[in-house]
Ligand code: HEM
């Protein structure tokens with residue numbers, strides 16, 4: 001680099017640029033949180049959904065599945081499993097694991113109560129109603 | 142070694158490499174579960190292996206960063222470390238806390254672990270990469286603060302260089318953005334929104350400052366190029382990083398319920414993120430070409446050049462591949478993501494740590510560089526691991542393209558599981574390549590034990 005461009009100029013541009021773009025990011029984030037109520041389905045955040053999310057987290061479902069495309073890629077996307085399969089199927093499915101089919105990928109048995117299963121389904125239903133700009137491309141996730 | 146207290150870096154480097162081995166073993170377990178679904182089930186379910194794999198990765202990279210800081214900062218500041226005792230105490234606390242956490246994942250069901258460790262007080266567990274129990278997370282913060290106090294005090298009492306400043310900024314940023322891991326609202330969209338403030342702003346933000354500072358430090362040492370030149374480059378690179386990378390966070394805000402203007406902001410800014418990685422490659426080659434001395438540690442120079450190239454390929458090229466919203470619509474959450482994650486993490490953060498270890502360990506052991514025999518073996522391990530990761534990435538990319546085609550683009554989409562069946566050949570090839578990677582890693586460790594004529598003491 002040429003001699004006219006000094007280290008202290010580079011440093012000043014670094015600090016100036018970083019502060020500017022960080023503030024811009026904060027402004028965009030602030031605007032996002034303000035618009036979220038229109039998209040994030042918060043009207044349906046019931047206590048059941050909250051409890052369902054807790055079960056989702058404490059069983060580490062994200063360690064095998066994606067949810068809205070984030071997580072692990074070992075097992076099906078679950079952000080739209082509610083419309084794909086329906087609540088009864090989901091409950092029956094979770095109760096029926098592991099499949100024990102030889103060589104097939106396995107999902108553990110979590111020994112959830114009927115109440116916990118209902119809450120989990122409520123959480124998955126709430127998730128499926130978030131406005132995700134039409135993602136995923138089709139029902140298979 | 143110029144300052145006695147730099148020696149505290151040694152246990153950090155050794156622990157880092159030990160945990161790296163553990164990470165790869167669990168990677169291979171998962172790789173096998175991909176094709177033999179019931180392998181080790183129910184003893185080690187896939188999700189448990191995954192937590193161990195990714196958490197070991199993060200913890201060993203942190204060990205590497207801390208060891209690097211303890212090595213670099215006294216030399217940059219031209220003074221002994223503020224408190225070597227504190228550094229050693231934190232080493233043991235971090236190692237024991239890390240080991241207990243891994244044992245916890247493996248020994249008790251995750252829900253029980255959550256109950257035992259106070260998750261009910263503040264629910265933070267069960268999110269990707271942030272699976273650690275609350276007490277572990279608090280422990281990480283305490284260790285990080287003690288560490289930051291220690292190195293900040295060292296810098297304050299000594300010479301203040303740009304490399305020190307950038308390293309400190311990166312490490313303080315690492316600690317600050319980790320605090321978002323304690324924020325877990327019930328609202329899934331908000332949860333995901335701020336989850337990325339830890340994950341993305343780490344790897345595509347503050348960690349790149351650490352990466353740049355470590356690379357600059359080693360390049361000064363092995364090339365003898367003027368510090369003014371190297372530090373100017375460093376500032377240019379990290380400016381490009383943060384100017385593109387902060388708003389680049391938006392490439393994760395396409396499909397998670399966030400406003401749709403992020404498809405523009407995220408695509409445009411993240412499409413520019415490869416530029417700083419490209420600059421880093423040019424920087425590394427440029428400095429080595431303009432070298433003013435022939436440093437006897439050829440292996441360290443090779444790692445430094447490799448970091449530039451592989452970080453650019455993994456983060457820059459493979460990142461760009463799926464970062465534009467119309468492409469990401471199809472590739473989001475597929476094997477394409479996994480392909481990119483592997484090459485980016487390896488190329489940037491694994492390699493920069495191995496660069497530092499390769500440069501510093503011989504000196505910590507009382508010589509400027511290892512014997513030729515040892516260096517030749519180390520270079521073999523460089524090529525084996527690096528070529529393996531390239532092929533792992535290519536196989537996962539092939540798997541990902543087919544997955545997208547069969548499951549998402551097709552007029553008659555297959556289910557997820559049916560698709561996985563069809564692409565299992567690529568998972569087998571990934572697994573075998575992973576075995577080669579492990580051999581490379583074993584050779585790397587073996588190179589530490591190869592004797593021969595040492596190069597003169599530093
Ligand atoms: C060498 C043998 C390796 C194998 C067989 C392997 C295998 C795997 C598998 C199967 C997953 C889970 C993918 C999923 O969610 O379905 C994974 C995740 C991951 N691995 Fe590895 N791995 C290996 C090496 C590495 C290395 C060297 C690194 C670091 C540089 C690494 C970093 C990661 C990361 C960051 C993830 C999370 C990826 C994501 O969420 O997109 N792995 N690995």
Ligand code: HEM
Pocket residue numbers: 069070071269344345392393411412414415452456457459460461462463464465469472473474475478481482483485486489490
């Ligand atoms: C060294 C730097 C980088 C590292 C270590 C890294 C690592 C990762 C990892 C592990 C993921 C998966 C996260 C998850 O599990 O959900 C990811 C996702 C992603 N990365 Fe990177 N990355 C880096 C740089 C970049 C760059 C420079 C770009 C763009 C040019 C990029 C674009 C993306 C995109 C678009 C995704 C989302 C993939 C999806 O939709 O599933 N990354 N990255």
Ligand SMILES: [Fe+2]
Pocket residue numbers: 341345389390392393
């Ligand atoms: Fe990102």
